[in-house]
Amino acid sequence: MTTENVIIIGSACAGLTAAIYTARANLNPFVIEGYQAGGQLMLTTEVENYPGFPQGILGPELMALFRKQAEKFGTRFLTEDVTRVDFSKKPFLIFAQEKEFKTHSVIIATGTKPNLLGLKNENRLMGKGVSTCATCDGAFFKESKVVVCGGGDSALEEALFLTRFASEVTLIHRRDKLRASKIIQERALKNKKMKFVWNSVIEDILGENAVTGIKIKNVKTQKVSELECEGVFMAIGHTPNTELFSSYLKLHENKYMETHPNSTKTSIDGIFAAGDVQDFVFRQAITAAGSGCMAAIECEKYLESLHS
Numbered sequence: 102m103t104t105e106n107v108i109i110i111g112s113a114c115a116g117l118t119a120a121i122y123t124a125r126a127n128l129n130p131f132v133i134e135g136y137q138a139g140g141q142l143m144l145t146t147e148v149e150n151y152p153g154f155p156q157g158i159l160g161p162e163l164m165a166l167f168r169k170q171a172e173k174f175g176t177r178f179l180t181e182d183v184t185r186v187d188f189s190k191k192p193f194l195i196f197a198q199e200k201e202f203k204t205h206s207v208i209i210a211t212g213t214k215p216n217l218l219g220l221k222n223e224n225r226l227m228g229k230g231v232s233t234c235a236t237c238d239g240a241f242f243k244e245s246k247v248v249v250c251g252g253g254d255s256a257l258e259e260a261l262f263l264t265r266f267a268s269e270v271t272l273i274h275r276r277d278k279l280r281a282s283k284i285i286q287e288r289a290l291k292n293k294k295m296k297f298v299w300n301s302v303i304e305d306i307l308g309e310n311a312v313t314g315i316k317i318k319n320v321k322t323q324k325v326s327e328l329e330c331e332g333v334f335m336a337i338g339h340t341p342n343t344e345l346f347s348s349y350l351k352l353h354e355n356k357y358m359e360t361h362p363n364s365t366k367t368s369i370d371g372i373f374a375a376g377d378v379q380d381f382v383f384r385q386a387i388t389a390a391g392s393g394c395m396a397a398i399e400c401e402k403y404l405e406s407l408h409s
Contacts, residue, residue: 148160193372195207269294
């Protein structure tokens with residue numbers, strides 16, 4: 102069995118940037134891209150904040166360009182999910198279905214999955230009014246009525262960001278008080294564009310080809326009502342895709358991959374983590390691409406040290 106120089110797990114901004122850089126360094130990278138290749142940008146209709154595309158670009162189109170560029174420099178791809186890893190010895194072992202691969206180094210770029218409510222129409226209307234990222238999609242909702250689901254810091258930060266564009270932002274929260282820090286709470290409560298619906302949950306999202314409203318249930322009275330809106334933002338957190346690696350690599354308490362300061366190095370020499378799987382602060386396409394570049398450069402240096 103051939104031992105690969107580097108296997109990259111994941112194929113969104115971080116993984117494909119790492120592939121471009123390692124391929125150009127003649128490391129002959131092998132990307133196991135997974136069945137849901139391209140990450141969360143595959144659910145985004147239009148990306149307007151990625152540099153170099155002043156007219157905007159569709160999320161799937163941007164990922165296709167990333168992949169094409171990685172292929173141009175010789176990156177090889179396997180469209181299967183990684184099912185198991187063994188990082189207990191070197192070379193490292195990676196399993197995809199029944200296939201086994203050996204590698205001198207690994208770049209983990211498996212990203213995160215947004216926490217959703219599990220509603221019938223949630224996935225159907227994703228990118229058609231339903232969003233998990235206000236920073237990414239807020240500008241599409243100028244002078245619109247939007248709803249934010251959540252009550253923590255991230256929910257209020259998203260809601261406050263949306264007030265720059267939307268005419269009205271309604272926060273739906275299942276309790277009668279917010280969990281967010283006091284400063285952010287005060288800022289939100291003072292904002293004239295913000296409205297609050299307490300003790301309530303979203304029962305369903307309405308609309309055929311685009312969001313037209315939501316059904317809300319009061320958890321105390323059980324009363325169900327409807328609210329008109331053009332956008333629904335889910336802000337109930339993200340879950341990093343780190344389950345496969347948790348028995349080998351150090352994770353933060355929030356389950357994100359732990360990396361050395363100013364580095365993509367993990368707790369095992371020769372294994373690197375890039376993108377949203379280790380970034381719980383910014384979570385943007387451009388920052389993921391940047392850390393993919395960092396991981397590739399650090400990986401190249403690591404492989405050089407093995408032969409020196």
